[in-house]
Amino acid sequence: MVSKPYQWTDGATLEEHSKRKHKILREYFRQYILVRCQMPKQTKFRLAIVDGFAGAGRYNCGSPGSPIIFIEVLAATLNEINLRKASEGLPTVEIECFLQLNDFEPQVVELLKENIAPIIAGSKETCQKLSLIVEYSSGKFEDLYPKFASRIHDGRFRNIIYNLDQCGHTHVERTTLDKIMKSENSVEIFYTYAIQALITYLDKSDPQAVQRKYQHLHIDPDQFNFLDEKLGNQEWMGAAEKLVFDHFQECAPFVSPFSINNPDGWRYWFLHFARSHRARQVYNVILHENSSQQAHFGRSGLRMLAYNPEHESGSLYLFDQTARDSAKEQLMDDIPKLISENGDNITAEDFYLSIYNETPAHKDDIHQAIMDNPDLEVMTSNGGERRKAHTIKSEDTIHLKRQRSFTWK
Numbered sequence: 001m002v003s004k005p006y007q008w009t010d011g012a013t014l015e016e017h018s019k020r021k022h023k024i025l026r027e028y029f030r031q032y033i034l035v036r037c038q039m040p041k042q043t044k045f046r047l048a049i050v051d052g053f054a055g056a057g058r059y060n061c062g063s064p065g066s067p068i069i070f071i072e073v074l075a076a077t078l079n080e081i082n083l084r085k086a087s088e089g090l091p092t093v094e095i096e097c098f099l100q101l102n103d104f105e106p107q108v109v110e111l112l113k114e115n116i117a118p119i120i121a122g123s124k125e126t127c128q129k130l131s132l133i134v135e136y137s138s139g140k141f142e143d144l145y146p147k148f149a150s151r152i153h154d155g156r157f158r159n160i161i162y163n164l165d166q167c168g169h170t171h172v173e174r175t176t177l178d179k180i181m182k183s184e185n186s187v188e189i190f191y192t193y194a195i196q197a198l199i200t201y202l203d204k205s206d207p208q209a210v211q212r213k214y215q216h217l218h219i220d221p222d223q224f225n226f227l228d229e230k231l232g233n234q235e236w237m238g239a240a241e242k243l244v245f246d247h248f249q250e251c252a253p254f255v256s257p258f259s260i261n262n263p264d265g266w267r268y269w270f271l272h273f274a275r276s277h278r279a280r281q282v283y284n285v286i287l288h289e290n291s292s293q294q295a296h297f298g299r300s301g302l303r304m305l306a307y308n309p310e311h312e313s314g315s316l317y318l319f320d321q322t323a324r325d326s327a328k329e330q331l332m333d334d335i336p337k338l339i340s341e342n343g344d345n346i347t348a349e350d351f352y353l354s355i356y357n358e359t360p361a362h363k364d365d366i367h368q369a370i371m372d373n374p375d376l377e378v379m380t381s382n383g384g385e386r387r388k389a390h391t392i393k394s395e396d397t398i399h400l401k402r403q404r405s406f407t408w409k
């Protein structure tokens with residue numbers, strides 16, 4: 001099934017799977033604002049958002065699209081933060097947000113301007129601490145990306161979010177993702193990628209045709225050796241999908257390839273690229289709170305993407321209680337193994353840095369698996385021992401005890 005172009009001018013239908021994607025975007029963005037404005041003495045936060053495939057902002061059911069979601073969340077979260085700060089006698093915080101809204105279709109952008117005008121006006125009334133600079137453009141995201149990047153650069157914005165909600169899988173170049181992720185330290189991308197549209201018609205007996213289908217990703221030809229024709233169909237498809245996973249993983253230190261099932265259409269990924277493990281930690285929590293809505297292919301535990309489809313059968317991590325229980329078991333083995341590979345201790349910060357590109361696990365499960373493990377102890381920076389999972393901090397050190405049970409070896 002090939003995705004239909006959006007018919008905004010006749011009223012676009014918001015499908016169930018897009019609702020789920022919006023829910024994740026909304027919840028993650030709220031957490032993002034809360035985290036970025038959490039310093040007690042902070043009075044200002046500056047942010048640039050590029051919604052490169054913005055759409056018209058409203059669906060025929062009345063639900064908002066991504067441009068409106070960004071503004072609604074900004075205003076509501078900022079009010080929530082300032083109410084709390086005022087009650088604690090702390091200075092309030094102001095957000096300056098540059099919002100670049102782009103869609104290929106000029107008439108869609110015109111409709112977006114109409115739909116968003118009351119939201120911008122409303123946010124000015126209800127949230128005086130929010131200062132929005134909204135600019136509109138119409139064209140192919142790829143053609144306009146250099147302009148967006150220099151606008152952000154000239155505006156000296158250091159915190160940047162790109163929402164690249166394409167239909168399909170070919171409208172954003174891998175090189176552009178690389179450039180975005182290298183542009184600033186605090187940059188994140190949400191990227192929709194129709195993985196099934198890519199892999200469904202691959203003919204495993206025709207390696208050259210397979211490589212042509214992957215052309216837009218600019219993958220090194222040697223990496224296709226992994227796609228061995230002798231693999232069974234299921235394993236071969238798993239390997240074809242993993243090739244794309246691995247490839248995107250090179251774009252950023254933290255990439256989460258989460259699948260959203262579209263029951264009436266094709267499965268796609270809602271990828272999140274980040275440079276900070278904290279961003280990924282927050283994203284994993286949001287995905288657990290939306291457990292029925294997406295899956296992550298691979299094994300559970302820390303190195304979920306390290307599975308080899310030739311030797312292990314991958315399974316779906318469904319973010320539900322059963323998946324969490326089996327992840328906890330796996331974590332009991334994986335964590336001491338990882339620490340022993342490092343020597344006999346590791347700071348919690350370095351531990352997070354090394355795991356968060358590969359694990360969908362909830363931070364509470366990771367912390368509990370550390371506390372429950374008889375071979376591990378966590379020391380605070382003052383040399384005291386931590387006893388409660390939820391109090392573990394980045395500055396702590398995780399130690400392997402001298403006397404070990406070795407059940408995980």
Ligand SMILES: C[S@@+](CC[C@H](N)C(=O)[O-])C[C@H]1O[C@@H](n2cnc3c(N)ncnc32)[C@H](O)[C@@H]1O
Nearest residue numbers: 006053054055065066103104139140141165171
């Ligand atoms: C999935 S919809 C966007 C939905 C929107 N983000 C939301 O949350 O409501 C994809 C949009 O991308 C636009 N589009 C298609 N190709 C494009 C391109 N190369 N560059 C920019 N926009 C494009 C389409 O007109 C369509 O409105």
